[in-house]
Amino acid sequence: MPIELLRQCRYFAGLSAATLDDAAACAQHRRVPDGEFFFHQGDEARHFYILATGHARLSQITPEGRQVILGLAGPRHEIGIIAAIEGAIYPLDLQAVQACAALTWDRAALGTLLEAHPLLALRALRMVSTRFVELQDRYRELATERVERRIARALLRLVVQIGRPEATGVTVAAPLARQDLAEMTGTTLFTVSRILSAWEAQGIISTGRERVTLCDAPRLTRIAEDLPEG
Amino acid sequence: MPIELLRQCRYFAGLSAATLDDAAACAQHRRVPDGEFFFHQGDEARHFYILATGHARLSQITPEGRQVILGLAGPRHEIGIIAAIEGAIYPLDLQAVQACAALTWDRAALGTLLEAHPLLALRALRMVSTRFVELQDRYRELATERVERRIARALLRLVVQIGRPEATGVTVAAPLARQDLAEMTGTTLFTVSRILSAWEAQGIISTGRERVTLCDAPRLTRIAEDLPEG
DNA sequence: CGGCTTTTTGAGGTTTGTCAAGCATGGTGG
DNA sequence: CCACCATGCTTGACAAACCTCAAAAAGCCG
Numbered sequence: 001m002p003i004e005l006l007r008q009c010r011y012f013a014g015l016s017a018a019t020l021d022d023a024a025a026c027a028q029h030r031r032v033p034d035g036e037f038f039f040h041q042g043d044e045a046r047h048f049y050i051l052a053t054g055h056a057r058l059s060q061i062t063p064e065g066r067q068v069i070l071g072l073a074g075p076r077h078e079i080g081i082i083a084a085i086e087g088a089i090y091p092l093d094l095q096a097v098q099a100c101a102a103l104t105w106d107r108a109a110l111g112t113l114l115e116a117h118p119l120l121a122l123r124a125l126r127m128v129s130t131r132f133v134e135l136q137d138r139y140r141e142l143a144t145e146r147v148e149r150r151i152a153r154a155l156l157r158l159v160v161q162i163g164r165p166e167a168t169g170v171t172v173a174a175p176l177a178r179q180d181l182a183e184m185t186g187t188t189l190f191t192v193s194r195i196l197s198a199w200e201a202q203g204i205i206s207t208g209r210e211r212v213t214l215c216d217a218p219r220l221t222r223i224a225e226d227l228p229e230g
Numbered sequence: 231m232p233i234e235l236l237r238q239c240r241y242f243a244g245l246s247a248a249t250l251d252d253a254a255a256c257a258q259h260r261r262v263p264d265g266e267f268f269f270h271q272g273d274e275a276r277h278f279y280i281l282a283t284g285h286a287r288l289s290q291i292t293p294e295g296r297q298v299i300l301g302l303a304g305p306r307h308e309i310g311i312i313a314a315i316e317g318a319i320y321p322l323d324l325q326a327v328q329a330c331a332a333l334t335w336d337r338a339a340l341g342t343l344l345e346a347h348p349l350l351a352l353r354a355l356r357m358v359s360t361r362f363v364e365l366q367d368r369y370r371e372l373a374t375e376r377v378e379r380r381i382a383r384a385l386l387r388l389v390v391q392i393g394r395p396e397a398t399g400v401t402v403a404a405p406l407a408r409q410d411l412a413e414m415t416g417t418t419l420f421t422v423s424r425i426l427s428a429w430e431a432q433g434i435i436s437t438g439r440e441r442v443t444l445c446d447a448p449r450l451t452r453i454a455e456d457l458p459e460g
Numbered sequence: 461c462g463g464c465t466t467t468t469t470g471a472g473g474t475t476t477g478t479c480a481a482g483c484a485t486g487g488t489g490g
Numbered sequence: 491c492c493a494c495c496a497t498g499c500t501t502g503a504c505a506a507a508c509c510t511c512a513a514a515a516a517g518c519c520g
Binding site for chain 3: 146147187188190191208209
């Protein structure tokens with residue numbers, strides 16, 4: 001079963017059976033109940049995780065106590081490869097927003113794996129680089145776009161990343177409060193509420209308590225990209 | 231001479247003489263005149279650079295043509311390790327803001343080096359991770375801080391990174407227009423101008439055309455961190 | 461000096477944040 | 491099953507931060 005998960009995640013995808021076997025052999029299982037933290041910002045980075053079930057929030061806290069959500073992770077997502085680096089510390093919090101199960105490797109296991117399979121080091125580099133580019137794009141977005149478009153893009157990302165298809169549209173499969181969306185887009189829960197209400201009135205989305213369902217993706221994409229109304 | 235530069239930059243610092251020799255052996259030299267581009271966003275990433283002299287701007291362009299500056303690079307800075315990854319493309323522009331000289335490695339040389347010295351792959355991972363964390367902190371800053379504090383922090387970073395000590399303070403050693411600071415902090419040149427004028431009136435900085443000198447670093451730090459006036 | 465770019469400053473408008481009050485929702489325990 | 495409660499959500503009024511645009515001043519270079 002772990003092997004299947006490895007095969008499906010990007011980090012191990014397409015690697016040799018030997019590599020997967022080695023990786024699975026030294027993996028451990030960990031369960032984290034809803035609301036609990038996998039780790040905190042500032043902790044020494046001892047473990048690399050691959051989520052099997054549940055969703056978790058990647059966030060930072062400002063010195064003033066304000067939270068910034070950098071993303072949500074779901075099944076098959078890799079988190080904390082920084083643990084491969086000696087002396088590294090986690091740069092953010094990872095908190096379960098649902099009960100989660102994950103595979104995990106400690107530094108020793110990771111070190112052995114990377115030595116035995118040098119390709120894994122390049123994969124790690126590629127993974128971090130990819131994340132870096134994504135973050136860079138979001139930095140640009142935050143620096144140049146208005147709130148409505150930022151929320152539109154955040155929602156589209158969430159739907160792609162952790163969406164669950166339903167009769168009326170695609171629902172974000174993790175609990176998602178207005179406050180969460182605000183902390184993802186650098187705005188306030190009030191502004192998010194106003195914008196979601198407006199979209200709901202136009203039939204673009206349907207919402208509920210901690211729930212957002214995207215009904216008209218093309219329309220939201222037009223808002224996100226500022227294309228002409230079709 | 232190249233070896234000396236390698237020894238001083240973070241990526242190669244502390245590595246064995248054999249590694250440095252190998253790296254120097256396959257390095258090439260490149261000069262880039264003021265205003266020209268090392269590479270463009272979207273180009274296939276073929277080269278890794280270490281700047282020897284001059285300063286260069288890391289920037290992105292939005293689809294609407296608005297520029298966002300992600301940082302300035304100076305001597306000893308490493309840029310484009312992403313070239314180690316097959317098929318990667320540069321995620322940003324690198325443009326000389328002064329005449330620059332750099333050491334550069336192409337993908338083939340980089341591949342050979344990384345294979346011969348596996349530590350270099352982990353170093354690369356560490357470097358990208360460090361940059362990632364820095365970017366993440368700036369993302370948080372942009373999401374939560376007001377303009378004045380963002381400009382204060384940007385200026386403090388520039389002074390640390392590429393500052394040149396002078397009689398009256400520390401000057402940012404690259405040409406730095408109000409527009410540049412605006413594009414670094416997600417605001418407009420008008421707002422930057424107003425804020426710099428206010429700081430100059432208080433004796434915190436002194437400015438000129440495309441020049442900023444920090445005179446009272448503790449005071450600017452208090453603005454950046456929102457500490458009480460001392 | 462003359463022409464170019466950069467910078468300053470002002471006036472006015474828009475977006476967005478702040479705060480207060482009340483409403484909806486979903487779970488819980490009687 | 492229903493009342494209750496905690497939590498999340500909505501909406502309004504207002505204020506503040508910031509942007510936009512215009513015009514003119516200042517600095518630099520030939």
